[in-house]
Amino acid sequence: MTGAAILSAAEMRAAEAELFATGIPEYDVMERAGAVAAALIWRVGGLRDTLVLCGPGNNGGDGFVIARLLRTQGVPVRVATTGDSRTPSARQARMLWDGPVDDIGDTAPATLLVDALFGTGLTRGIDDALASRLRSLAGAARKCFAIDLPSGVSTDDGALLSVPPHYDMCIALGALKPAHVLAPAADLSRQIVCADIGIDTSSAMTRLLGPPILHAPARDAHKYTRGLVAVVAGDMPGAAALAACSAAHGGAGYVRLVTPHPISGLPHAIIQIADHEPDSRNALSDARIAALLIGPGLGRGAAAVARVRAALTHGHPAVIDADALLALRETGFDLLPGKAILTPHMGEFDALYGQVSGTWLARAQEAAQRSKAVVILKGARSIIAAPDGRIAVSSPASSWLSTAGTGDVLAGLCAARLAVTGDPFRAACEAVWLDGDAARRAGAAFVADQLIAALPAAIAARLSKGSSC
Numbered sequence: 100m101t102g103a104a105i106l107s108a109a110e111m112r113a114a115e116a117e118l119f120a121t122g123i124p125e126y127d128v129m130e131r132a133g134a135v136a137a138a139l140i141w142r143v144g145g146l147r148d149t150l151v152l153c154g155p156g157n158n159g160g161d162g163f164v165i166a167r168l169l170r171t172q173g174v175p176v177r178v179a180t181t182g183d184s185r186t187p188s189a190r191q192a193r194m195l196w197d198g199p200v201d202d203i204g205d206t207a208p209a210t211l212l213v214d215a216l217f218g219t220g221l222t223r224g225i226d227d228a229l230a231s232r233l234r235s236l237a238g239a240a241r242k243c244f245a246i247d248l249p250s251g252v253s254t255d256d257g258a259l260l261s262v263p264p265h266y267d268m269c270i271a272l273g274a275l276k277p278a279h280v281l282a283p284a285a286d287l288s289r290q291i292v293c294a295d296i297g298i299d300t301s302s303a304m305t306r307l308l309g310p311p312i313l314h315a316p317a318r319d320a321h322k323y324t325r326g327l328v329a330v331v332a333g334d335m336p337g338a339a340a341l342a343a344c345s346a347a348h349g350g351a352g353y354v355r356l357v358t359p360h361p362i363s364g365l366p367h368a369i370i371q372i373a374d375h376e377p378d379s380r381n382a383l384s385d386a387r388i389a390a391l392l393i394g395p396g397l398g399r400g401a402a403a404v405a406r407v408r409a410a411l412t413h414g415h416p417a418v419i420d421a422d423a424l425l426a427l428r429e430t431g432f433d434l435l436p437g438k439a440i441l442t443p444h445m446g447e448f449d450a451l452y453g454q455v456s457g458t459w460l461a462r463a464q465e466a467a468q469r470s471k472a473v474v475i476l477k478g479a480r481s482i483i484a485a486p487d488g489r490i491a492v493s494s495p496a497s498s499w500l501s502t503a504g505t506g507d508v509l510a511g512l513c514a515a516r517l518a519v520t521g522d523p524f525r526a527a528c529e530a531v532w533l534d535g536d537a538a539r540r541a542g543a544a545f546v547a548d549q550l551i552a553a554l555p556a557a558i559a560a561r562l563s564k565g566s567s568c
């Protein structure tokens with residue numbers, strides 16, 4: 100899985116411990132962290148007067164290193180603290196700082212503010228007086244930098260434990276944390292930069308969704324080897340038609356729409372198969388079907404549940420969306436094939452899984468394990484969880500995606516990528532990435548059909564070297 104690693108506070112501590120076990124002293128890692136952060140601040144802020152706020156722990160220690168290194172570049176730097184430094188490394192960093200140390204309560208503002216008050220060690224909301232002091236110093240600064248995390252956010256779930264200010268840049272140390280990718284904490288910083296400080300994150304199971312590498316069809320490909328997608332329509336075939344178009348433009352070799360009502364205006368390349376029976380038995384018995392999609396426009400009630408049951412009896416890899424997710428409450432998860440993608444938004448997620456506790460990452464993970472399927476928890480930042488523990492979190496997608504039919508487009512795209520790759524997690528990651536990129540290309544105020552039209556360019560942009568169009 101590609102994409103920057105996302106580690107919880109406990110995982111970060113374990114990764115640090117592994118590094119220290121190789122003989123690298125903790126203080127050396129703090130020096131590295133401070134050096135990378137100071138270089139980034141120097142690049143943006145140059146010689147502007149700078150105030151570094153240092154807390155009691157190692158986040159504060161990073162702050163002292165940053166202050167010292169900026170000062171050696173000629174930057175006029177002041178440090179203000181909340182009191183004593185409480186860890187050995189923070190005390191060492193403080194000892195090496197030979198400039199002034201103010202009390203945070205009465206220090207003067209500066210043009211640049213560096214927040215090194217609290218990082219992954221924050222265990223509770225910071226008190227009101229300190230939080231308000233941080234906001235007022237940040238408000239008076241031209242640019243604000245958060246070291247590792249904005250002080251006042253919960254590392255593992257992105258909740259705000261007190262009211263933090265906004266930042267121009269957050270410098271994540273060693274790895275991203277959930278608070279860098281989950282709202283509301285993730286929305287506090289205009290830019291989040293991950294600084295490499297030598298921590299090995301290669302085994303991280305949770306990652307930011309990275310750009311996929313796609314391949315053009317093989318020279319000897321034909322429509323079946325590229326992937327046959329069957330889309331099962333229901334009461335409202337328009338939504339299924341949209342999903343079928345998306346599957347066709349998403350890379351499938353062949354798309355069949357199994358529908359009770361003929362649909363006019365569809366591209367001729369999409370083959371419609373009349374199916375007046377809710378059991379769809381014959382239309383779906385073709386062993387060449389590489390991915391089945393059911394849900395868009397399916398409708399609810401007994402007929403819909405029967406359609407889902409019948410569609411899933413064939414064991415084809417499947418994408419379950421919209422109303423079909425609600426039907427799963429009746430059928431149970433045992434009906435799902437070995438390769439399945441479920442695409443709930445938050446409301447459908449709650450309806451399907453009930454009250455699952457924990458962070459959104461943990462909830463998506465538990466849902467994937469319970470249903471033994473890849474779950475795409477759709478939102479501004481979608482979370483893709485696999486039963487084996489892998490999780491990918493997408494960067495925020497265009498808010499113009501909040502328009503009718505875009506869920507159907509994503510479902511069709513998932514089906515296409517599942518048919519092409521045969522791998523549900525990879526397919527879900529590719530689909531979410533391509534959907535986000537197509538939305539970016541479609542610009543403002545697009546409708547779902549234009550999103551589909553942007554898919555080929557999004558795919559072309561991700562083709563591996565050597566792939567030809």
Ligand SMILES: NC(=O)C1=CN([C@@H]2O[C@H](COP(=O)(O)OP(=O)(O)OC[C@H]3O[C@@H](n4cnc5c(N)ncnc54)[C@H](OP(=O)(O)O)[C@@H]3O)[C@@H](O)[C@H]2O)[C@H](O)CC1
Pocket residue numbers: 111115125128129132154155156157158159160161185186216217218219220221222223224225226246247248272273296298
């Ligand atoms: N990732 C790395 O490899 C490295 C990270 N570094 C930096 O270290 C911090 C984590 O440092 P840590 O010392 O564990 O924690 P903090 O500095 O965030 O804060 C802990 C101290 O803060 C006190 N605390 C916690 N909550 C509050 C609160 N609400 N109000 C007041 N004080 C609070 C806490 O005291 P307790 O009473 O809770 O015990 C601690 O004294 C990480 O984020 C990086 O910036 C290192 O540089 C090494 C490399």
Ligand SMILES: [K+]
Pocket residue numbers: 158214215216217218245246247248249250
């Ligand atoms: K901080």
